[in-house]
Amino acid sequence: MAFEKNYEVPGLTDEPACIHLRSKAMYVTGSLYKPDHPDEEGAQYCWCNVTQHIVGPDQEDVNRCDCTGNRGCYKNYS
Numbered sequence: 001m002a003f004e005k006n007y008e009v010p011g012l013t014d015e016p017a018c019i020h021l022r023s024k025a026m027y028v029t030g031s032l033y034k035p036d037h038p039d040e041e042g043a044q045y046c047w048c049n050v051t052q053h054i055v056g057p058d059q060e061d062v063n064r065c066d067c068t069g070n071r072g073c074y075k076n077y078s
Contacts, residue, residue: 015068019075020049020056023064048073 023046046063048056050073056062057073068074 013065013068016077017064018048018067018071018073019077020073021062021064021067022047022049 045054046067047054048062048067050057054062056067056071058071060066060071069076
């Protein structure tokens with residue numbers, strides 16, 4: 001049997017993301033998450049631009065659904 005890799009599909013949110021949230025999709029497609037782009041299928045890897053890691057300044061995991069206004073390290077666009 002061939003090797004098969006599966007990714008969990010992340011939940012989507014309408015809340016604005018933190019300005020420090022980064023993903024490969026931002027540099028490839030121009031948007032934070034574009035699920036129907038063939039190069040980004042299954043690639044939801046994000047990092048914090050402040051820590052340069054998958055853990056934010058508040059020692060919590062970084063992802064699109066969690067990096068919203070309910071975190072202490074969140075920064076808005078304004």
